[in-house]
Amino acid sequence: MHDNKCCLDFQSIVDDYLIRHRSVLDVLTKYQETSARVNRAVAKAVTGCGCIQVSAARQSVPESASYSELKEHMSSHLLGETCPQCREVITKELGHSLFYLAALCNLTGLSLHEVMQREYKNVKTLGVFHLS
Structure with a gap:
């Protein structure tokens, strides 16, 4: 119930x-613009500040790995942690993106909480196949 009130208050x-x-x-x-600004903030943490690095390569998963072991072998390709300044900028940009997500929910008559709950149930039910 508390989560619903938070979403309702925000909307x-x-x-x-x-x-x-x-x-x-x-x-x-x-x-869309705020989403691009989130991407830019993360990119600037890498290229401008350097507090995080991208070290990307093909994901290497042993053929013998079971489904439950997959997560152990998958990489985010990020090294390091965001510094306080970059964390602040990324948080701000994510907040702006959430603002417009809530606005879109308002305009279309949707509840942000219900959207989140539905996606939660989909992920929980479908697991890895939820984005197919």
Whole structure:
């Protein structure tokens, strides 16, 4: 119940303060823009600050690995931890993205909490196949 109140409160305040970009087209493009800013903030943590590094290579999973062991063999390709400054920027950009996600939920008459609950159930039920 607490999670639902948090989402409802957030959606309510987003609705109160979303004035300039109230058109669904504005919200869609602002959501896309904020997503790009999240990507940029992570990229700048790598290329500008250097607090994290990307070390990407083909995922190497032993053929004998069971499904339950797969996670142990998969890499995020990230090395290091975000510094406080980069963490702050990424957090800010994720917050802006959440703002426009909540705005899109408001405009389409959806509950952010219900969307999250539904996806949670899908992931829990379908596991690795949920994104297929």
